[in-house]
Each structure stands twice: as structure tokens, then as C-alpha cells.
Amino acid sequence: MLLYFRTGVRRVWLLPTLFQAIKGRSRKFYCSMAEAAPSYEDIQKISDFLLTKTKHRPKIAVICGSGLGGLADIVEDQNAIDYKEIPNFPRSTVPGHKGRMVFGLLAGKTVVCMQGRFHPYEGYPLWKVALPVRVFKLMGIETLFVTNAAGALNSSFNVGDIMLMKDHISMPGLAGDNALKGHNEDRFGPRFPAVSDAYNSELRQLARDIGKELGFESFMQEGVYVQVGGPSYETIAECKLLRMLGGDAVGMSTVPEVIAARHCGIRVFGMSLVTNMVVMDYDAKGTVNHEEVLETGKRRAQDMQKLVSKMIAQLPGQ
Numbered sequence: 001m002l003l004y005f006r007t008g009v010r011r012v013w014l015l016p017t018l019f020q021a022i023k024g025r026s027r028k029f030y031c032s033m034a035e036a037a038p039s040y041e042d043i044q045k046i047s048d049f050l051l052t053k054t055k056h057r058p059k060i061a062v063i064c065g066s067g068l069g070g071l072a073d074i075v076e077d078q079n080a081i082d083y084k085e086i087p088n089f090p091r092s093t094v095p096g097h098k099g100r101m102v103f104g105l106l107a108g109k110t111v112v113c114m115q116g117r118f119h120p121y122e123g124y125p126l127w128k129v130a131l132p133v134r135v136f137k138l139m140g141i142e143t144l145f146v147t148n149a150a151g152a153l154n155s156s157f158n159v160g161d162i163m164l165m166k167d168h169i170s171m172p173g174l175a176g177d178n179a180l181k182g183h184n185e186d187r188f189g190p191r192f193p194a195v196s197d198a199y200n201s202e203l204r205q206l207a208r209d210i211g212k213e214l215g216f217e218s219f220m221q222e223g224v225y226v227q228v229g230g231p232s233y234e235t236i237a238e239c240k241l242l243r244m245l246g247g248d249a250v251g252m253s254t255v256p257e258v259i260a261a262r263h264c265g266i267r268v269f270g271m272s273l274v275t276n277m278v279v280m281d282y283d284a285k286g287t288v289n290h291e292e293v294l295e296t297g298k299r300r301a302q303d304m305q306k307l308v309s310k311m312i313a314q315l316p317g318q
């Protein structure tokens with residue numbers, strides 16, 4: 001078998017050379033396959049397309065978390081557009097995320113609801129996970145409600161609690177992945193946006209007041225959401241670490257949307273539904289699963305809908 005060949009006095013080993021050539025080609029192939037983020041004009045086209053499909057002109061958007069899409073079903077006078085009908089838009093692949101954009105009226109205000117969001121673990125880069133928020137911006141959205149299902153890290157929380165998000169810790173962000181990574185489009189916002197005030201304090205106060213009015217105080221919490229990559233749930237050691245870092249609830253979404261929204265000046269209200277307690281104990285019997293997450297979503301759906309509807313009805317400035 002020929003293991004090498006000669007160029008002048010030099011021996012060139014065949015296998016390593018072949019290996020380097022394949023590696024170089026596959027890198028080139030990968031780079032040409034890596035999809036570029038869409039331009040401002042491309043995003044404008046998606047926004048214009050959606051506005052041709054509805055008479056509604058919302059200033060409020062809602063992103064529904066796992067099992068929380070029921071809110072979109074109570075939107076009145078609705079126009080629903082499947083994600084697969086929207087050119088250059090991602091698809092929902094996760095159970096509990098229908099994959100529709102629903103325009104209409106909620107509590108008398110014009111809204112658009114995403115009945116299904118995108119997650120990094122579905123294989124989407126973070127700019128794509130956050131793309132709908134930029135589409136919203138170009139549609140005229142000023143306020144974004146984000147909801148999610150999350151596991152409680154804080155042992156004083158209970159399954160079924162609603163946690164108002166006051167801050168977040170992004171594990172992908174700390175590791176260098178961020179929805180704003182790459183070329184900065186100045187027409188959306190600055191290269192280095194601040195996110196220390198990401199979760200609007202006025203809206204959180206409104207949620208607390210309405211929660212009180214509705215008699216929700218016993219299951220309303222406030223805390224820090226930790227974003228992890230998923231799709232595997234966390235190990236016991238990871239949960240202990242996230243709790244030590246200051247997290248109250250953990251999930252696999254929301255932060256890219258929030259960062260993109262704050263970058264382009266949309267105010268944000270965030271809310272987690274505690275669908276499970278994370279496993280913190282090596283003697284614990286059960287493990288978490290997505291069916292349990294969806295089931296808890298269903299049980300608390302009506303209360304979440306009441307809270308969001310009342311907030312929208314009383315939204316300052318809209």
C-alpha cells in the first residue's frame with residue numbers, strides 16, 4: 001500500500017495529507033452553509049407581508065411559552081397566520097408551540113400573539129430565535145409580553161406559581177452566545193445596549209397590583225430567570241450551581257427575545273409559570289418531563305390569561 005510519495009527529497013505522507021484536505025474542504029463547506037442574519041430590509045419584508053394579512057395594527061405583542069398558547073385562542077376578531085406561510089420565517093418544532101401568529105383584540109386592545117416560539121436547542125442560531133421581535137419592531141410594537149414555562153430553583157416556590165421576571169442570567173450569554181452577536185444593525189439599536197433595566201419596573205408593579213386584585217398573591221412570586229441551552233434538563237449539580245448563582249427559575253428560552261427587544265427600544269414584561277420543581281436531591285424519586293410542563297401550563301392557563309388580559313387593558317401609554 002502506498003503510504004507516502006516523494007516531492008524531490010521530501011516525503012509526503014498520504015493519510016495526513018488526505019485528512020487535512022478533507023478537513024479544509026468541510027470547513028469551507030460549513031462556512032458557506034452558515035446562514036447569515038437577515039438584513040433590516042429583509043426583516044421589513046416579513047413585517048410588511050404580515051401586515052398585508054391583517055387589518056390589525058398592534059402596538060402590543062405577546063410571546064406564549066410552552067403550554068401557554070391558550071391566550072392566543074381568546075384573541076377576538078382574529079387573523080391567524082401559520083409560520084409556514086410566512087416567507088423566511090422559522091418553524092415551531094416543539095410540542096405545546098402551535099406555530100401561528102395571531103392578530104386581533106385582547107381586552108379591547110389590538111395585539112399580536114406568537115402561539116409558539118423558537119428555541120436554540122431546535123437548532124436555530126440566537127438571531128433567528130429573536131427574529132420575530134425585530135419583525136414586531138418594524139410592525140410598530142412598543143410593548144412585549146414574554147411568558148415561559150420554567151423549573152423552580154427557589155425551594156420556597158411551588159408548582160403553579162407565577163414568577164414575575166425581574167432579571168435574568170443567561171448561561172449561553174456568559175459563554176459568548178448572544179442574540180446580538182455579529183454585525184450590529186444601528187437602525188435597530190446600539191452595539192452595546194444596557195440590559196440592567198430589561199424588565200420594566202412599572203409593568204411589574206402593575207402586575208403586582210392586578211395580581212392582588214385578582215386574589216393571586218398566594219402564588220405570585222418575583223425572581224431571576226436563568227436561561228440554559230437545553231434540550232436536556234439540568235443535572236442536580238447544575239441546579240445547585242444555578243441556585244447559588246442567584247437564579248430562582250430555569251428555562252431554555254426568553255432571554256434572546258428580551259435582549260433583542262431592549263436593543264430596539266421595546267419595553268418588556270416577563271413572566272414564568274413554575275411548571276415543576278427542579279431536582280436538587282440525590283434521593284429524589286422523580287425526574288422532570290415535558291408532559292408535566294404542559295400539564296401545569298394547562299392548569300394555570302386561565303389565571304395567566306386573566307392577569308395578562310387585565311394588564312393589557314390597563315397598560316399605561318397604550
Ligand SMILES: O=P(O)(O)O[C@H]1O[C@H](CO)[C@@H](O)[C@H]1O
Pocket residue numbers: 064065066067094117119147148149150230251252253254289290293
Ligand atoms: O420556555 P418555554 O418555551 O416556555 O419552554 C420551556 O419548556 C420546555 C421544556 O419543557 C423548554 O423549551 C423550556 O424553555
